[in-house]
Amino acid sequence: xxxxLTIIITAGVxxxxxxxxxxxxxxxxxxxxxxxxxRQLITANQLSNEIKSCLQNQTRSLEILSSLSAxxxxxxxxxxxxxxxxxxxxxxxxxxxxxxxDEKGTIKYSTIHDVISLNHSNQKFFSWYNQKExxxxxxxxxxxxxxxxxxxxxxxxxxxILSPIYxxxxxxxxxxxxxxxSLDTIFKNFFQSYDISKSxxxxxxxxxxxxVLYQAEHPEMITFSKNQIDTSCFECHKSFDYVxxxxxxxxxxxxxxxxxxxxxxxxxVTLNFNNVSWKIVVxxxxxxxxxxxVKNSIQTIILIIVILLILTSSSVSMIRSSRLKIxxxxxxxxxxxxxxxxxxxxxxxxxxxxxDLNGNHTFINxxxxxxxxxxxEELIGKHSHTLWHHSRPSGEPYPGSDCxxxxxxxxxxxxxxxxxxxxxxxxxxxxxxSTTPMLESGKIxxxxxxFRDITExxxxxxxxxxxxxxxxxxxxxxxxDELLKLIHxxxxxxxxxxxxxxxxxxxxxELFEFPYFVDKFDPTPEPVAMKKSCTAYVFxxxxxxxxxQKLFDNLVKQNEVELVGTNSPSWIGVPLQTPSMTxxxxxxxxxxxENIYSERDVKFLESIGSQIAVVIERKRSEEALQxxxxxxxxxxxxxxxxxxxxxSYRRKTLANPKEVEFSGKNSEEEVLGKTDEELFPDLxxxxxxxEDISVLESGKSIIDIEGKLIDKNGNVHWLLGLxxxxxxxxxxxxxxVGLNHDITERKxxxxxxxxxxxxxxxxxxxxxxxxSIIAHDLRSPFSGFLSLxxxxxxxSDSISKSELIDLSKSMRDSALTVYKLLENLLExxxxxxxxxxxxxxxxxxxDLVSFSINTISQRATQKGITIINxxxxxxxxxxxxxxxxxxxxxxxxxxxxxxxxDGKIFVRSKPVENEMVQISVQDTGIGMDQxxxxxxxxxxxxxxSRGTDDEPSTGLGLLLCKEFVEKxxxxxxxxxxxxxxxxxxxxxxxxxx
Numbered sequence: 001x002x003x004x005l006t007i008i009i010t011a012g013v014x015x016x017x018x019x020x021x022x023x024x025x026x027x028x029x030x031x032x033x034x035x036x037x038x039r040q041l042i043t044a045n046q047l048s049n050e051i052k053s054c055l056q057n058q059t060r061s062l063e064i065l066s067s068l069s070a071x072x073x074x075x076x077x078x079x080x081x082x083x084x085x086x087x088x089x090x091x092x093x094x095x096x097x098x099x100x101x102d103e104k105g106t107i108k109y110s111t112i113h114d115v116i117s118l119n120h121s122n123q124k125f126f127s128w129y130n131q132k133e134x135x136x137x138x139x140x141x142x143x144x145x146x147x148x149x150x151x152x153x154x155x156x157x158x159x160x161i162l163s164p165i166y167x168x169x170x171x172x173x174x175x176x177x178x179x180x181x182s183l184d185t186i187f188k189n190f191f192q193s194y195d196i197s198k199s200x201x202x203x204x205x206x207x208x209x210x211x212v213l214y215q216a217e218h219p220e221m222i223t224f225s226k227n228q229i230d231t232s233c234f235e236c237h238k239s240f241d242y243v244x245x246x247x248x249x250x251x252x253x254x255x256x257x258x259x260x261x262x263x264x265x266x267x268x269v270t271l272n273f274n275n276v277s278w279k280i281v282v283x284x285x286x287x288x289x290x291x292x293x294v295k296n297s298i299q300t301i302i303l304i305i306v307i308l309l310i311l312t313s314s315s316v317s318m319i320r321s322s323r324l325k326i327x328x329x330x331x332x333x334x335x336x337x338x339x340x341x342x343x344x345x346x347x348x349x350x351x352x353x354x355x356d357l358n359g360n361h362t363f364i365n366x367x368x369x370x371x372x373x374x375x376x377e378e379l380i381g382k383h384s385h386t387l388w389h390h391s392r393p394s395g396e397p398y399p400g401s402d403c404x405x406x407x408x409x410x411x412x413x414x415x416x417x418x419x420x421x422x423x424x425x426x427x428x429x430x431x432x433x434s435t436t437p438m439l440e441s442g443k444i445x446x447x448x449x450x451f452r453d454i455t456e457x458x459x460x461x462x463x464x465x466x467x468x469x470x471x472x473x474x475x476x477x478x479x480x481d482e483l484l485k486l487i488h489x490x491x492x493x494x495x496x497x498x499x500x501x502x503x504x505x506x507x508x509x510e511l512f513e514f515p516y517f518v519d520k521f522d523p524t525p526e527p528v529a530m531k532k533s534c535t536a537y538v539f540x541x542x543x544x545x546x547x548x549q550k551l552f553d554n555l556v557k558q559n560e561v562e563l564v565g566t567n568s569p570s571w572i573g574v575p576l577q578t579p580s581m582t583x584x585x586x587x588x589x590x591x592x593x594e595n596i597y598s599e600r601d602v603k604f605l606e607s608i609g610s611q612i613a614v615v616i617e618r619k620r621s622e623e624a625l626q627x628x629x630x631x632x633x634x635x636x637x638x639x640x641x642x643x644x645x646x647x648s649y650r651r652k653t654l655a656n657p658k659e660v661e662f663s664g665k666n667s668e669e670e671v672l673g674k675t676d677e678e679l680f681p682d683l684x685x686x687x688x689x690x691e692d693i694s695v696l697e698s699g700k701s702i703i704d705i706e707g708k709l710i711d712k713n714g715n716v717h718w719l720l721g722l723x724x725x726x727x728x729x730x731x732x733x734x735x736x737v738g739l740n741h742d743i744t745e746r747k748x749x750x751x752x753x754x755x756x757x758x759x760x761x762x763x764x765x766x767x768x769x770x771x772s773i774i775a776h777d778l779r780s781p782f783s784g785f786l787s788l789x790x791x792x793x794x795x796s797d798s799i800s801k802s803e804l805i806d807l808s809k810s811m812r813d814s815a816l817t818v819y820k821l822l823e824n825l826l827e828x829x830x831x832x833x834x835x836x837x838x839x840x841x842x843x844x845x846x847d848l849v850s851f852s853i854n855t856i857s858q859r860a861t862q863k864g865i866t867i868i869n870x871x872x873x874x875x876x877x878x879x880x881x882x883x884x885x886x887x888x889x890x891x892x893x894x895x896x897x898x899x900x901x902d903g904k905i906f907v908r909s910k911p912v913e914n915e916m917v918q919i920s921v922q923d924t925g926i927g928m929d930q931x932x933x934x935x936x937x938x939x940x941x942x943x944x945s946r947g948t949d950d951e952p953s954t955g956l957g958l959l960l961c962k963e964f965v966e967k968x969x970x971x972x973x974x975x976x977x978x979x980x981x982x983x984x985x986x987x988x989x990x991x992x993x
Contacts, residue, residue: 033265033286037253038438040201040267040282042448044251045434046350047203048271048280049416050186053432053457054094055273058179059138059161060461061086062098064468066163066177071100073167074174077579079109085607087111096158096180097148100165103175105129115147125162129176138163140276142213148180157183157205157214187216206279210247213278242266246279251414255286262287269414350452351431354438357409359384359400362446371431371453373424393420393428405435408447412437421451429455459494463604466490470611473619480619484516487612495601497588499568502576503535504584504616512536512584520591521566533564535585538573542582544606546597547571570596574605576613583613642719642740645726650675650692653735662719662740664712680709691723695736699725706743718747838967840880840992845917846871848881849907852888856896863949864901867892870908877917879988883964887972890957891921891984898982899925900948916970917990922983928976936974937962961986 065071065086070078079100087098100109105121120126128139139162149158159181164173187203204215242256251269263286271278351368353361361379369376372388379387385400392398400406404415416434423429433451437444469490477483484502491497501517511527512535530536534552537560538545549569555561570590575582586609590596636643636656645654655663655671663671663679671679676688691702701724709717721740725733792799792807799807846869853867860867877884888907895905903924912918926948937958965972965986976982 036284037265037267038436038448040265040284041251041253041269042352042434042436042450043201044203044267044269044280044282045414045416045436046450047187047190047282048269049432049434050190051183051278051280052271052273053454054181054183054186055140055159055161055276057457057460058095058181059140059274060464062161062163062177062179063138064464065098066165067468068471069474071165071177072174076109081579083109083111094181094183094185096182099178099180101129101175101178103173108175112148118145118147120145125160125178129162129164129173135164135166135171135173138274140274142207144180157187159183183214187214201282201284204281204283206243206246206281208247208277208279210243217283246281350450352448352450353379353384354446354448355384355405355409356446357444359406359409368451371423371429371451372421373427378424388421388423389419390422391428393430405433405447405449408435408437409444412439412444418454419451429453430458432457462494463607466494467608467611470608470615474615474622477619480515480616480623483615483619487615488516488518491588494604495588496570496590496596499589499591501587502584502616503530503539503587504576505539505582512539519566519589525565530564532560532562534561534571535564535573535587537561538575538585538587539582542575542577544574544602544609545572546599546602547573549594566591569594572597572601572605574602574609576616577610578613578617579610583617586612641742642721644671644738646692646736646738648696648734650689650696650736652679658742659740662709662711662717682710692736695723695725696733699733701725716744717742718744838880838883840878840968842992843877843879843881843884844873845875845877845909845919846873848885849888852885852892853907855889856892859893860896860905863896863899863903865896865899865903865905867896867905868907870906871919872909875909875917877988877990878992879968879970880964883968884988887961887964887986888919888921890961891986894957894984895921895923895925895982898927898948899923911990912987915990916987918985918987920983920985922981924981927978927980927982929978930976933974933976937972 065082068082069075070082083098083100087095097110097112097115099107099112099115101120102108104119105123105126106119107116110116123145124143125139125141128134140159141162142157142159144158144160148160149156161179161181162176163178164176166172167174190203202217204217205213207213242254245252245254246266246268249268251267253265253267255263255265257263264283265286266281266283268279268281271280349367351365351371353364353368356362360381360383364376364379366376369379372379374387385398385403385406389403389405390398404417404419407413408415414434414436417432419431419433420428421431430453431451432454433449435447435449438446438448470487473483473486477486487502488497488500491500499519501514501519503512503514505511506513506527509527510529512530513527514524517524534545534547534555537555547570552561552571556563568589568591570593571587572589573585573587576584576586586605588597588605636654639656640658642659642662643654643656644652644659647653651673652671652675653673655668657668660666660668660671665671665679676692680688691705694700695702701722703722705719705721705723707719707721709719711717719740720743721738723736723738726735726737728734789811792804849869849871853869857867892905892907899905905924906922907920908922909917909919962972965988968988970987970989972984972986974982974984
C-alpha cells in the first residue's frame with residue numbers, strides 16, 4: 001500500500017514535473033524569440049543607417065561635383081581632370097563610376113571608357129531629368145542600365161544617383177551627372193565585421209511598391225513584386241501576408257516560411273532618404289535561434305529520467321530536487337542568453353548601451369565606453385543624459401524634454417539621426433545614433449541605443465563644402481580681396497588658419513606679392529624675391545610641404561631654405577597650380593604649438609590648391625579686364641565728342657555723356673536698347689537708317705557725315721560724324737561705332753560771316769540808293785532856293801514889297817523842306833549806326849497820342865481837318881517813348897498832308913495776339929493805288945508826292961518809322977484805296993517780354 005502510494009505519488013509528481021518542464025520549455029522558446037527579434041530590429045536599424053550614410057555621402061559629393069564651373073561650362077579637359085580627381089578622391093568599395101550625360105541622354109564623359117557615347121534616353125531616369133519641377137533635386141534609383149552592372153555578380157545591388165547640371169546663368173539643364181554605386185560590400189562587411197552570430201543572418205530590400213530590390217539568398221526574386229503574383233507563386237509561398245505586414249508598418253518583426261524551407265524570423269525598418277523609401281529586412285533561421293533551446297530539451301528529458309529515479313526513492317526528495325533543478329536550469333538558460341548578449345556587446349564596432357525608464361545605464365559595451373572616454377564601470381547605473389548629452393554643440397544646455405532618446409522611453413517610438421555627445425574630458429563629437437524601445441509583456445522597460453562617431457564624415461562634408469564655396473567664390477565676390485577673404489573664412493571651418501598668407505608670383509617683376517596676409521606677428525611684406533624662404537621652396541618644387549623643426553633643419557643644411565620672418569613650430573605650404581602653371585603658394589602657420597597640422601590637412605589643401613589657383617587667376621583676369629574696361633569707359637566719357645555703339649539691330653548699346661545729351665535724355669539707361677528712330681522721331685526722313693545698313697552690310701566706314709540736330713531745349717547743333725563697323729574676334733560685323741563732333745560754333749561763325757557779308761552788301765546798296773534819293777531830293781529845293789535868291793539879288797530894285805513877301809514865303813517853304821529832309825536824314829543815319837539810345841518802358845498810349853496830335857493841330861486846323869483820338873485811357877504799351885512819338889507824328893503829319901479840307905483822321909488801338917497792341921491812323925484823304933502801297937517802306941523805291949495843299953514830301957519819314965517800330969519788336973503796314981483814304985498800322989508790345 002505504501003509502495004503503491006509511493007508509486008502513485010511518484011507518478012503524480014513525475015507527471016506534474018514533466019508538464020512543468022514542457023511548459024517552461026515553451027515559455028523559454030517564446031522569450032528567446034522575442035529577445036532575438038529585439039536584437040534583430042537593432043541590426044536592421046544599424047544596416048539602414050549604414051546604407052543611408054553611404055547614400056548621403058555620395059549624394060553630397062555628386063552635388064558638389066555637378067556645381068564645378070568646368071562641368072557647368074562644358075570645359076572638356078577640365079571635366080576629364082575633375083572627374084578623375086573626384087573619382088580617386090571619393091573612390092571606395094561602393095563607387096563604381098561617374099558619368100556625365102548631355103541634354104539628349106548621351107554619355108559625354110565617364111570614368112568607364114567603354115560606355116562613352118551610349119544613349120539612355122529611353123530610361124525612366126531620363127524622363128525624370130526632363131521634368132522642370134526636379135530642378136535642384138537629385139534622384140536615387142535602382143533601375144541601373146545593364147552596361148554598368150554586367151561585370152558584377154547577379155546578386156549585386158546597384159543604385160544610380162543623378163544630379164542635373166545647369167550652365168552659369170541658365171534656368172534650363174544642359175545635362176546631368178550620375179554616380180553608379182554597388183552596395184554589396186555594405187551587407188558583406190556588416191554581417192562579418194564584428195559579430196560572428198550575424199554570419200547566419202541575411203538581408204533583403206523591398207521598395208514601397210513591394211518590389212524586391214536585393215535578395216542575396218534568392219537572386220531569382222530580384223525585381224519580383226507582390227503585385228505580380230499568380231497561383232504558381234503559392235507553390236513556394238504559403239502566404240504573402242508577411243509582405244503586406246512589412247509594407248504597412250515603419251518597423252517591426254514577423255515570420256515567414258517558403259515551401260520545404262525552414263521558417264524565418266524577420267525584422268525590418270524603413271529607410272527614407274531623398275526620393276527612396278526602402279524596407280530593410282534582416283532574416284534569420286528560426287531553427288538557429290531556438291537550437292540551443294532544443295538541445296536543452298534533450299538535457300531536460302535526461303533530467304526527467306534522473307528525477308524519476310530519484311523520485312522512486314523518495315517522492316518528497318524528488319519533488320524538491322526537481323524544483324531545484326528547474327530553477328537551476330532556468331538560471332543557466334538566462335546565464336547562457338546573457339553570455340550570448342554580452343558576446344554581441346563585447347565585439348560590436350559601434351557603441352551600444354541600454355537605459356532604464358529613469359535614463360540610467362543598465363548595460364554598456366566597451367566601444368561605447370571608449371568613444372565616451374569612460375570605463376564601463378564608471379557608467380553602469382549612472383544617468384546617461386547628465387554624463388554625455390547635457391549640452392548642445394554650442395554649449396547651450398540641452399533639456400531632457402527635448403531629447404529624442406528620452407522620447408523613446410516616453411512614447412516607445414524608434415528614432416535615428418544625428419546628435420552631439422560629450423566625452424569625459426569635456427570634448428564633444430557628432431554621432432549617428434539609433435534608439436529602440438525595450439519591451440516586456442508589451443510594456444516599455446527601457447531603450448537600447450546604438451551610435452557611431454561621425455567626426456570623419458563631418459570633416460569630409462566640411463571639406464566638400466569648402467571646395468564648393470571656393471568654386472562659387474568667383475561669382476559670389478566683387479573683387480580679389482573679397483575672394484581671398486572668402487577662401488580664408490572657408491578654410492577656417494576645417495583647420496587652424498588664424499595665420500595665413502597667399503604669395504603670388506609676378507613673372508614681370510620676378511617677385512612674390514602678398515595680396516592676402518593675416519599674421520599675428522609679421523606685417524604684410526612688400527613684394528620680395530624670397531629666394532631661400534620656405535614659400536619659395538614650395539613654389540620651386542611644386543609640391544606641398546608639412547614643415548617640422550627637424551625637416552627645416554635638414555633643408556637649412558642642404559642650403560635649400562633659410563628662416564624668413566618669425567619662426568613657427570607648425571607650418572604648412574601648398575603650391576597654387578593652374579592647369580598651365582604654378583602661380584603662387586598658400587601658407588598656414590601656428591606660432592605656439594607643434595604638430596597642429598597633419599598629413600590629412602596636407603592632402604586636403606593639396607586637393608583644393610588647384611581650385612584656389614584657378615579661382616584666383618580667374619578673378620585676377622576679371623579684375624584686369626574690368627580695369628581696362630573702366631579705363632576705356634573713362635576715356636570715352638571724358639571725350640567731348642558724342643560716342644555711341646549700336647548692335648546689329650541698330651540699337652544703342654553704349655552712349656557717352658555727350659551722346660546722352662544729344663539724345664535729349666538724362667541718363668545712359670534711357671538711351672540703351674533704343675534705335676535712332678525711337679530717340680529722334682522727328683528725323684525719320686534723315687539718312688540714319690541707310691547709313692547704318694550700309695556700314696553693317698558692306699563693312700565700309702562712312703566719314704564726314706554732316707547733319708543738324710535740335711536738342712530738347714530747342715537749341716540747334718550742327719554735327720560732323722563718322723560710322724565704322726564693329727567686329728568680333730572672328731572678324732564678324734556685330735555692330736557700329738559712331739562719333740559726332742559738335743561743329744555748331746564753326747557753323748555759326750560761317751553763318752555770321754555770310755550774314756555779315758550779306759548785310760554789308762545790302763547796307764552798301766541801301767546807302768548807295770539812299771544817297772541817290774538824297775541827291776535828288778536836295779537838288780530840287782536847293783535849285784528853287786538858289787533861283788529865288790538869284791532873283792532877289794538881280795531884281796532887288798524892281799521887286800515890290802508884296803512880291804518880296806511872296807519870295808520870302810517861297811524861300812521859307814524851301815528851307816523848311818530842306819530842314820525836314822536833313823532832320824530825317826540825321827535820325828536815319830544815327831539809327832543805322834546804333835547811336836540812338838533805346839530805352840523802352842511803360843507808356844500810357846492815350847497821352848502819347850494826344851501829345852503827337854497837339855504838335856500838328858495848327859496845320860490840321862488850317863485845313864479844317866478833325867483828328868479823333870479813340871485810344872482807351874487805360875491802354876498801356878511797353879516801348880521807347882521818343883521813337884513811338886516820332887512814328888505817330890509822321891503818320892499824323894502824312895494823314896493831314898494828304899487829307900482834303902474838312903476831312904477826318906481817326907487814331908485807334910486794340911489788343912492782338914502774342915501780347916501785342918495794334919495802333920492805326922486812318923484818314924479820309926486821297927489814298928493810293930496798290931502799286932504805290934507796295935513800294936512804301938522800301939529804301940530802294942522812291943515814293944514821294946505833293947499834299948492836297950501842294951505840301952512837299954520826301955518819303956524818308958516812313959523808312960524811319962519802319963526802323964523805329966521794328967526796333968521796338970513790332971511791324972508796320974498800310975492799307976489804302978484811291979480817293980477813299982489810307983490807314984497806317986503798326987504794333988508794339990503791351991508788356992515787357
